[in-house]
Amino acid sequence: MKKIILLGYMGCGKSTIAHKLSEKTTIPFLDLDQYIEEKANLTIKELFEKHGEIYFRKLEHEAFVTLLEQKEAVILGLGGGTPCYANNHELLQRPDLVSVYLKASVATLFERLSKNKSKRPLIANLNDVELNEFIAKHLFDRSYYYNQAQYKVTVDDKTVAETVESIVALLA
Numbered sequence: 041m042k043k044i045i046l047l048g049y050m051g052c053g054k055s056t057i058a059h060k061l062s063e064k065t066t067i068p069f070l071d072l073d074q075y076i077e078e079k080a081n082l083t084i085k086e087l088f089e090k091h092g093e094i095y096f097r098k099l100e101h102e103a104f105v106t107l108l109e110q111k112e113a114v115i116l117g118l119g120g121g122t123p124c125y126a127n128n129h130e131l132l133q134r135p136d137l138v139s140v141y142l143k144a145s146v147a148t149l150f151e152r153l154s155k156n157k158s159k160r161p162l163i164a165n166l167n168d169v170e171l172n173e174f175i176a177k178h179l180f181d182r183s184y185y186y187n188q189a190q191y192k193v194t195v196d197d198k199t200v201a202e203t204v205e206s207i208v209a210l211l212a
């Protein structure tokens with residue numbers, strides 16, 4: 041059984057979908073951010089505040105490599121930046137995994153993130169106008185990495201259950 045890797049911009053639903061896809065498939069799931077938080081005994085927000093983003097990216101890369109080394113099947117929800125740092129996007133090309141980009145529009149991301157900013161240090165202090173502009177630019181910059189995924193599932197206008205069904209269908 042291959043590992044299933046979910047990637048995409050903050051708020052596209054990686055953590056939510058990994059959890060629900062796990063319930064549907066009975067394949068266990070892991071959230072990379074949650075794994076890092078447990079290992080460091082700090083929240084992502086605290087890691088950024090105390091040690092800075094570069095340190096977080098180092099931990100993120102190490103955690104990603106460690107989890108990819110495990111033999112067991114797993115559904116792994118990445119952080120939004122994971123494929124964009126170190127050589128993480130190259131690791132996505134490994135033959136023992138399936139990668140899925142959960143593709144969301146700027147409008148969908150803005151709607152979700154404007155209500156869920158506080159735990160995301162990159163956007164926590166932005167007002168709505170700044171947030172919209174930030175997402176548009178940042179998503180454009182990161183799309184190159186997200187498009188390295190083997191599969192792409194558009195999530196706009198889909199419920200969680202519909203996105204899960206789309207992933208199940210493409211894995212069948």
Ligand SMILES: Nc1ncnc2c1ncn2[C@@H]1O[C@H](COP(=O)(O)OP(=O)(O)O)[C@@H](O)[C@H]1O
Nearest residue numbers: 049050051052053054055056057152198199200
């Ligand atoms: N159809 C949907 N699919 C996924 N998430 C949704 C959907 N509609 C609303 N949401 C909300 O959007 C947010 C997605 O956040 P999360 O799963 O943490 O994404 P990520 O891990 O990609 O940052 C959650 O608050 C979730 O409840």
Ligand SMILES: O=C(O)C1=C[C@@H](OP(=O)(O)O)[C@@H](O)[C@H](O)C1
Nearest residue numbers: 049050051073119120121160161
């Ligand atoms: O896009 C990013 O660089 C980040 C995304 C976050 O994960 P989510 O995409 O799950 O919010 C988390 O890893 C950190 O705040 C940095």
Ligand SMILES: [Mg+2]
Nearest residue numbers: 054055073119
């Ligand atoms: Mg997440």
